[in-house]
Amino acid sequence: MAESQTKESKNKQINSVAIMGGTFDPIHNGHLRIAVDIVDRFHFTELRLVPCFIPVHKSHPSISAKQRLDMVTLAVEQHPSLLVDDREIKRTGASYTIDTLIELRDELGPEVPITMVVGMDSFLSLPLWYQWQRILNYAHILVVSRPGWHPEFDIELQELVENSRAQSAAELQSAPAGKIHMETLTELRISSSMIRLLCEQNKSIAYLLPESVHAYIDQHTLYQ
Ligand code: ATP
Ligand code: MG
Numbered sequence: 705m706a707e708s709q710t711k712e713s714k715n716k717q718i719n720s721v722a723i724m725g726g727t728f729d730p731i732h733n734g735h736l737r738i739a740v741d742i743v744d745r746f747h748f749t750e751l752r753l754v755p756c757f758i759p760v761h762k763s764h765p766s767i768s769a770k771q772r773l774d775m776v777t778l779a780v781e782q783h784p785s786l787l788v789d790d791r792e793i794k795r796t797g798a799s800y801t802i803d804t805l806i807e808l809r810d811e812l813g814p815e816v817p818i819t820m821v822v823g824m825d826s827f828l829s830l831p832l833w834y835q836w837q838r839i840l841n842y843a844h845i846l847v848v849s850r851p852g853w854h855p856e857f858d859i860e861l862q863e864l865v866e867n868s869r870a871q872s873a874a875e876l877q878s879a880p881a882g883k884i885h886m887e888t889l890t891e892l893r894i895s896s897s898m899i900r901l902l903c904e905q906n907k908s909i910a911y912l913l914p915e916s917v918h919a920y921i922d923q924h925t926l927y928q
Contacts, residue, residue, distance in 0.1 A: 756799035903927035
């Protein structure tokens with residue numbers, strides 16, 4: 705098991721885990737504010753950020769997986785409940801969420817609630833994900849609002865939402881998997897693509913992401 709993913713978990717009783725996957729190219733305050741909101745408001749023991757190795761539905765990242773992982777690691781250093789899980793990068797190949805959830809369920813056992821956090825934009829693309837209909841067997845899905853994206857579901861997704869919708873966020877803690885819940889959290893109109901574009905245009909990215917990540921981007925002259 706990866707060192708980074710056990711660092712905090714080791715001495716702690718894990719009652720429930722949230723995971724947030726992404727390309728994190730780079731990680732920014734939109735991701736981080738949501739992560740913090742989620743642990744504080746919904747009482748997860750920890751939230752693990754899981755950078756993918758090769759994103760399945762996106763163009764290939766412009767920088768290395770190691771650089772994206774380094775930046776996620778820097779970003780969570782100051783927050784005890786946010787962890788980095790590097791399993792997808794270690795696994796290499798296409799990063800299928802279902803594989804990650806199966807591994808996590810195996811490690812945490814059948815009882816621990818696991819919640820996969822996704823922004824509304826990602827949730828709308830769920831029917832394109834590999835084996836998406838199996839996801840709720842292993843985890844809940846917490847969908848968070850994202851500026852510019854509306855809950856306009858296609859028929860398959862609408863059916864899934866109707867069949868699995870939780871009555872309240874508390875249900876994410878009272879069963880191991882199987883529910884979908886939607887929440888409006890701190891809405892920040894920040895995206896990694898916006899940050900990459902600003903860098904390309906030689907404009908400032910200050911206050912969009914942690915200073916440590918900003919310094920890393922400068923030091924390694926990324927996204928120029
Ligand atoms: P890109 O612009 O390259 O697509 P991104 O900002 O969307 O990057 P990702 O790494 O693709 O970042 O996103 C990882 C997860 O975080 C996804 O579930 C996405 O919906 C969510 N997310 C990213 N930014 C925000 C935001 N500002 N508000 C809410 N959710 C977000
Ligand atoms: Mg995105």
